[in-house]
Amino acid sequence: MNRKSASIQYRAFEYDVKSVGEKGAFSGYASVFGVVDSYNEIVAPGAFVESLAQTRAKGRSLPVLWQHRVGEPIGDWKMESLKEDAHGLFGDGQLWLDDAPYARIAQRGMASRSITGLSIGYYVRQSSYDEKTKLRTLQQLDLVEISVVTTPANDDARIETVKSKLAHGGLPTLSEFEQLLREAGFSKTQAAVIANRGLKHLLNRGEPGGAGGDVAGLLGSIQFPKF
Incomplete structure (x- = not known):
């Protein structure tokens, strides 16, 4: 592998x-x-x-x-x-x-x-x-x-896991990305739209090595809660 x-x-x-x-x-x-x-x-x-x-x-x-x-x-x-x-x-x-x-x-x-x-x-x-x-x-x-x-077992730990994926250059799943956006303060509808457009775009680019950094860039201006 x-x-x-x-x-x-x-x-x-x-x-x-x-x-x-x-x-x-x-x-x-x-x-x-x-x-x-x-x-x-x-x-x-x-x-x-x-x-x-x-x-x-x-x-x-x-x-x-x-x-x-x-x-x-x-x-x-x-x-x-x-x-x-x-x-x-x-x-x-x-x-x-x-x-x-x-x-x-x-x-x-x-x-x-x-x-x-x-x-x-x-x-x-x-x-x-x-x-x-x-x-x-x-x-x-x-x-x-x-x-x-x-x-x-709770949502906070799952969000920490998603942030770790991004830090290691990986991509979250669509549902994980939506939840991350919800934690940042977006509404359910807004999170779904951003996740569907942004994440799917990155997946279609076929850049597994740098995709995590691209997602992080999309979220750079968002203030996430501290765990």
């Missing part, structure tokens, strides 16, 4: 934390199998096996990010512990409590169950689509990071 021809994608889960230690060690599921998300997609067993093996072979580890912010790493995942079981992708992580301020917030939130979300950042290597069920199955993924997110 050529990353330059694809955009990074995100998928959020309620964080099934198994333990959080005082020194920042934690463990839990970063992804689960067979759960249909809001985009009508599911992750299939085996989706992470090849990607994890390749990351290990390079002697690298995966970062724990705060809210998908590439400039806010708050820890790392222990590569030898990341593995698939019947439920999903399980692993052990370490928060950098002495070096990353948001790591302390993440630890406090996970321990109190007030921060309950993980969201994976990935590229799609292989997927299939069922025309009858309209369900897309993610069969092979290139996992690049796992973020701690505050509330992955």
Whole structure:
């Protein structure tokens, strides 16, 4: 898979934390199998096996990010512990409590169950689509990071994900773009018109490498809410 021809994608889960230690060690599921998300997609067993093996072979580890912010790493995942079981992708992580301020917030939130979300950042290597069920199955993924997110099930977290897509040069879906515009203060009708005309124009230009920047340019004068 050529990353330059694809955009990074995100998928959020309620964080099934198994333990959080005082020194920042934690463990839990970063992804689960067979759960249909809001985009009508599911992750299939085996989706992470090849990607994890390749990351290990390079002697690298995966970062724990705060809210998908590439400039806010708050820890790392222990590569030898990341593995698939019947439920999903399980692993052990370490928060950098002495070096990353948001790591302390993440630890406090996970321990109190007030921060309950993980969201994976990935590229799609292989997927299939069922025309009858309209369900897309993610069969092979290139996992690049796992973020701690505050509330992955609500609209705020989805908007943060859309903004992350733009920052990484990707394009949001039409519905995501409309929601982003609604958050900026446009009416439902205005958002639909802008999204349909602007986003479809960019999609038709066939410039996956720079489309995110073009969308960001269209939105440059809009003041978005802070998360």
